[in-house]
Amino acid sequence: MARVLRHLFPACHSRVWREFRQPSLSFGSRICASYPYQAASHSQTAESPATSSRRSGEISIVHGDSRTVDNEKTNGYSGSTYTYEDTIAAIVTSLGGQDGSVAIVRLSGSSAVSIAGQLFRPARKSRNGASWQPKSHKVEYGTVVDSSGAIIDEVLVVPMLAPRSYTREDVVELQCHGGSICVHRVLQLCLQSGARLAKPGEFSMRAFLNGRLDLAQAENVAELISAKSSVAAETALAGMQGGLSSLVHTIREQCLELLGDIEARLDFEDEMPVLEQAEVVSKIDSMWERLQEALGTARRGELLQAGLQVAIVGRPNVGKSSLLNAWSQVE
Numbered sequence: 001m002a003r004v005l006r007h008l009f010p011a012c013h014s015r016v017w018r019e020f021r022q023p024s025l026s027f028g029s030r031i032c033a034s035y036p037y038q039a040a041s042h043s044q045t046a047e048s049p050a051t052s053s054r055r056s057g058e059i060s061i062v063h064g065d066s067r068t069v070d071n072e073k074t075n076g077y078s079g080s081t082y083t084y085e086d087t088i089a090a091i092v093t094s095l096g097g098q099d100g101s102v103a104i105v106r107l108s109g110s111s112a113v114s115i116a117g118q119l120f121r122p123a124r125k126s127r128n129g130a131s132w133q134p135k136s137h138k139v140e141y142g143t144v145v146d147s148s149g150a151i152i153d154e155v156l157v158v159p160m161l162a163p164r165s166y167t168r169e170d171v172v173e174l175q176c177h178g179g180s181i182c183v184h185r186v187l188q189l190c191l192q193s194g195a196r197l198a199k200p201g202e203f204s205m206r207a208f209l210n211g212r213l214d215l216a217q218a219e220n221v222a223e224l225i226s227a228k229s230s231v232a233a234e235t236a237l238a239g240m241q242g243g244l245s246s247l248v249h250t251i252r253e254q255c256l257e258l259l260g261d262i263e264a265r266l267d268f269e270d271e272m273p274v275l276e277q278a279e280v281v282s283k284i285d286s287m288w289e290r291l292q293e294a295l296g297t298a299r300r301g302e303l304l305q306a307g308l309q310v311a312i313v314g315r316p317n318v319g320k321s322s323l324l325n326a327w328s329q330v331e
Contacts (some may be wrong), residue, residue, distance in 0.1 A: 040310035086109040088206075089190040091183055092173075103183035106197055108167045108203060113159065115193045116172040119144045119186070120157050134159035134172070139268045144174065144186050151180040152189065159199040167203055168210035216244045223305055247294055251287050258283055 057257045087109025093100065107115055117132045122142040126132075134140070136159055156175040174190075176183045191197060201222070208218045220239030227233040232309040258280065265272050312320045 011056060024096060085110065087115060087195045088198035088202055089195035090203070091187055092203075093183075095180060095183075099180070100178040103178050105176065105183060105187050106198075106203065106204060107172045107174075107190060108165070108169050108198075109195070110170060111194055112170040112172045113161075115190055115195055115277070116157060116159070116174065118193050119146075119152075119189050120155070120174070121145055121171050122157075128295075134161070136161040136164060144189065146189060152185050153177055155186070163210075166212065168212045169206060194222070202323060213240075214245050216248070217242065224286040226305070228307055229304070235301065235304050244294070254283070254287055 009146060052269040087107060089105060092106045093102070093104045095103075113134060116134075120132060120140075121144075122132060122140050124140075134157070140157045140158070140159075142157065144155050144156065147150055153176045158173045158175065160166070160173070161327055162168055162170050174186055176186050187197075192279045204213065204218050204221050207213045208215060213221070217240050220236045224233055224236035224240065227236055261275055262280070265275050312324060314320050
């Protein structure tokens, strides 16, 4: 029945059509996320059910989504099927430039709590001497020790238990003193205790695979981090809140509803009222206009991220500096 709608909607590119048939959001990531659909009623939050299922440690995505990870498609990981039974660790604060006062090591995975428990000694001792039992989203103060019991650093520990975490896995963050020495020693202890060093972007990839973020939201995480202006940051943040995702979900649902009406009348022609062609074309035109409006913001999104180089050229003392000051709103 897809041929029927494509015949009525000839301008619909096949790739866009596939996006309506599949729930993946793998196109148009550069569309400006501040497009008016910011109320992300369909965006996935930490409390909504995950869209992936775990089978023997392998990723299996429902609906035949293009996000499926198998032996032929490993999302940049060479070798066999990607698994996330292992626990990953990484320094998640910047190590470049001047040293800050705080540095953070993040653990994510099924063993995050047990690994942190091997290293962390809370300042408030348990009355019965039991091992550390974290409470989700409750900050605790204590020390990190090595296998010999030597204190490595004083830390604040923030446990975020699944599914109420960025990756929807158990996450523990160790807030160490700044500088490179303490935080690297803490990270090394995490790796020695069974964690694996996270690959670039792997925390966000796990959030995506676990249904915490869709692809458009995950891409906006990277754009928010690399934003060079407040406007670019606000645009990326709107995308993380589901601006583009809400638009795509809405149009996809409208398109599938229209396709269902057409299929029903082909199968039960004598039992259902006639579907006026003008009505069908009107609905398709409306969806197409909204898509074109969103696609028209793609260039703006690129400019917000990359910026513009502008030359102000003119004779001496004709007001170039005054014009620049007026644009930048500084004297």
